[in-house]
Amino acid sequence: xxxxxxxxxxxxxxxxxxxxxxxLKLGIGLMGIGGAIASIPLIGYAITPxxxxxxxxxxxxxxxxxxxxxxxxxxxxxxxxxxxxxxASAEQAVxxxxxxxxxxxxxxxxxxxxxxxxKWFQQSKLFMCPCHGGVYYxxxxxxxxxxxxxxxxxxxxxxxxxxxxxxxxxxxxxxTV
Amino acid sequence: MFRNIKMVGTKMIGGLLGWTESRSGAIGFVQxxxxxxxxxxxxxxxxxxxxxxxxxxxxxxxxxxLATMYAPSAAEAYSSLQYIDQQVPFGWMLRALxxxxxxxxxxxxxxxxxxxxxxxxFKFPRELMWMVGVLLLFCTLALAFTGQIMRWDQDAYWGLxxxxxxxxxxxMLGNQMRNxxxxxxxxxxxxxxxxxxxxxxxxxxxxxxxIGAHMALILKNGISEMPKPGMVVxxxxxxxxxEERIKKNGVPFMPDAAQHDMVFCGLMxxxxxxLAAYLGPVGPNGIPNPTIIDANPRPDYAFLWIFTAMALxxxxxxxxxxxxxxxxxxxxxxGLPLISNRGERxxxxxxGAVLAYVLIATALGTLTWLGVVSAWSPVMDAWTSLPxxxxxxxxxxxxxxxxxxxxxxxxxxxxxxLGGEGGLRGPNxxxxxxxxxxxxxxxxxxxxxxxxxxxxxxxxSAETTAVVAFMTTLRNAGAPESTxxxxxxxxxxxxxxxxxxxxxxxx
Ligand code: FES
Numbered sequence: 001x002x003x004x005x006x007x008x009x010x011x012x013x014x015x016x017x018x019x020x021x022x023x024l025k026l027g028i029g030l031m032g033i034g035g036a037i038a039s040i041p042l043i044g045y046a047i048t049p050x051x052x053x054x055x056x057x058x059x060x061x062x063x064x065x066x067x068x069x070x071x072x073x074x075x076x077x078x079x080x081x082x083x084x085x086x087x088a089s090a091e092q093a094v095x096x097x098x099x100x101x102x103x104x105x106x107x108x109x110x111x112x113x114x115x116x117x118x119k120w121f122q123q124s125k126l127f128m129c130p131c132h133g134g135v136y137y138x139x140x141x142x143x144x145x146x147x148x149x150x151x152x153x154x155x156x157x158x159x160x161x162x163x164x165x166x167x168x169x170x171x172x173x174x175x176t177v
Numbered sequence: 178m179f180r181n182i183k184m185v186g187t188k189m190i191g192g193l194l195g196w197t198e199s200r201s202g203a204i205g206f207v208q209x210x211x212x213x214x215x216x217x218x219x220x221x222x223x224x225x226x227x228x229x230x231x232x233x234x235x236x237x238x239x240x241x242x243l244a245t246m247y248a249p250s251a252a253e254a255y256s257s258l259q260y261i262d263q264q265v266p267f268g269w270m271l272r273a274l275x276x277x278x279x280x281x282x283x284x285x286x287x288x289x290x291x292x293x294x295x296x297x298x299f300k301f302p303r304e305l306m307w308m309v310g311v312l313l314l315f316c317t318l319a320l321a322f323t324g325q326i327m328r329w330d331q332d333a334y335w336g337l338x339x340x341x342x343x344x345x346x347x348x349m350l351g352n353q354m355r356n357x358x359x360x361x362x363x364x365x366x367x368x369x370x371x372x373x374x375x376x377x378x379x380x381x382x383x384x385x386x387x388i389g390a391h392m393a394l395i396l397k398n399g400i401s402e403m404p405k406p407g408m409v410v411x412x413x414x415x416x417x418x419x420e421e422r423i424k425k426n427g428v429p430f431m432p433d434a435a436q437h438d439m440v441f442c443g444l445m446x447x448x449x450x451x452l453a454a455y456l457g458p459v460g461p462n463g464i465p466n467p468t469i470i471d472a473n474p475r476p477d478y479a480f481l482w483i484f485t486a487m488a489l490x491x492x493x494x495x496x497x498x499x500x501x502x503x504x505x506x507x508x509x510x511x512g513l514p515l516i517s518n519r520g521e522r523x524x525x526x527x528x529g530a531v532l533a534y535v536l537i538a539t540a541l542g543t544l545t546w547l548g549v550v551s552a553w554s555p556v557m558d559a560w561t562s563l564p565x566x567x568x569x570x571x572x573x574x575x576x577x578x579x580x581x582x583x584x585x586x587x588x589x590x591x592x593x594x595l596g597g598e599g600g601l602r603g604p605n606x607x608x609x610x611x612x613x614x615x616x617x618x619x620x621x622x623x624x625x626x627x628x629x630x631x632x633x634x635x636x637x638s639a640e641t642t643a644v645v646a647f648m649t650t651l652r653n654a655g656a657p658e659s660t661x662x663x664x665x666x667x668x669x670x671x672x673x674x675x676x677x678x679x680x681x682x683x684x
Pocket of ligand 1: 112113114129134146
């Protein structure tokens with residue numbers, strides 16, 4: 001395949017540049033520069049999600065009448081970063097608690113422990129987590145189990161009778177919502 | 178005439194072989210591999226590495242076939258799996274084989290590793306073999322985890338959610354790392370695509386390369402002998418002595434050692450095949466739509482111990498453990514042969530190592546078992562699906578009957594069992610009436626404590642009275658009602674009792 005230099009006919013002495021290894025150094029240098037240039041788009045492509053700034057936006061959960069006072073109901077929305085290949089996973093859910101007229105608490109369904117979906121129980125007024133047994137009171141505060149804090153809460157506002165929340169990422173302990 | 182044809186045929190085959198060999202050198206390459214000498218006693222103890230390799234090969238073949246039908250798109254993955262299961266001839270069997278052979282591969286890798294550790298085969302000069310083996314263990318587990326994501330069901334979705342929540346806790350860079358992992362700020366199509374790339378390109382490629390290295394190291398250093406007490410490894414003399422012994426006592430791998438491997442691998446293959454046909458494919462369990470909050474996510478077997486650790490670890494140390502423990506474990510595993518690369522190999526002369534192994538194995542086994550039971554998880558539908566046992570209702574007063582209803586409605590049984598059914602998070606209530614007095618019960622219901630939420634705000638005092646009245650009747654045959662010594666005698670009129678207790682509790 002490549003030159004096996006021990007077989008180089010002795011009547012062809014290596015050129016001066018070959019002898020001093022100039023060619024080899026040049027080769028390494030060019031490969032290095034070429035490789036560095038080529039890897040910029042590769043790395044950039046792979047870590048795009050770290051470089052891109054994802055912004056929150058106000059998302060419509062529905063009319064305020066859908067969330068009657070004294071009740072905690074599931075609100076649904078499509079994640080603002082959804083792509084066509086997301087399918088059903090683009091759907092997102094929040095728990096909306098209306099405790100006074102036009103006063104809400106909007107909780108992430110994602111447990112503050114490790115993100116499993118908490119479920120609301122109207123009768124005992126508790127949120128329970130199916131994974132490690134985290135339990136929260138109706139106001140989202142921690143009742144028992146491993147979660148280190150209460151449920152994550154979204155900012156909300158009412159516009160033209162619609163309930164909007166400020167959302168843009170899957171909530172987590174360090175960066176909440 | 179006949180003989181002529183035979184002769185010509187033999188000549189032609191011989192010629193073809195010779196031609197191929199002269200152009201490729203294949204036989205010259207393979208022969209030393211097959212004929213390399215191994216210790217005579219390398220028998221049944223040494224079959225697990227080969228079995229791991231066999232199951233990996235099955236994963237490659239079934240994986241390629243599945244990839245011809247599977248749609249790696251978050252919108253279609255779930256339905257394509259259902260299609261493979263239900264419409265494609267043998268599709269379900271292929272998925273079953275891929276799933277159960279993956280479990281078998283993990284099991285074989287773990288047994289292989291246990292044997293190498295207990296026999297201290299990782300000592301000089303096989304340190305690198307161990308390290309490459311550890312990397313292969315991680316590849317195997319990573320393949321299993323990414324494979325679980327391929328099912329793209331609720332377990333996959335929430336498993337990713339848990340992974341994201343862990344990565345999110347990394348200080349400073351958590352958000353960026355998490356976005357790289359998910360391919361964006363949410364779990365979605367980009368997430369499945371990148372895990373697909375990992376599962377079918379990156380990890381298998383890496384695994385094949387590492388298997389190659391592992392095998393090359395076997396040929397270079399030879400298979401270790403069975404350990405004998407007193408036969409110590411001394412790096413100065415080991416190689417020469419080993420080579421002498423193997424020359425004298427060794428046998429060629431083919432067929433002396435390989436026949437054991439083949440018998441064991443054949444047996445394992447049949448067992449896994451039958452298991453796969455009997456148990457069928459794993460999942461997919463429920464459409465991965467995060468608005469379906471009835472999900473009850475569970476990881477696959479290999480990761481149940483982590484699931485348990487998350488449930489039982491004190492929350493204060495959790496983030497620290499999550500971020501610090503993995504690198505320490507990785508370093509300890511990789512560095513083991515550097516910490517100890519000489520001396521005795523026999524387990525009987527290494528009580529510390531054996532003890533460490535037993536402890537780790539017991540801990541992992543126990544955590545896995547606890548994960549199967551997952552007593553800490555509320556049974557979310559217990560309150561609607563499990564009726565109150567009839568024997569607890571006969572002869573009860575209307576108030577006590579009402580209490581049984583309150584208990585049912587207030588989801589008490591999501592965490593407490595009655596008649597052997599219900600959650601295991603709290604104590605079972607079958608005999609609670611003889612363990613706790615009326616006052617203690619009221620206090621427990623209203624104020625909670627010991628990991629129970631306080632129900633004070635959520636139950637009216639009438640409901641509390643009723644449920645406590647019911648609970649005091651829950652006693653084993655003949656067990657007396659519990660009373661606190663010196664406490665006020667329970668009022669005969671039950672609706673007074675909670676008021677007095679409540680005011681006392683409020684002090
Ligand atoms: S994720 Fe909810 S308790 Fe762990």
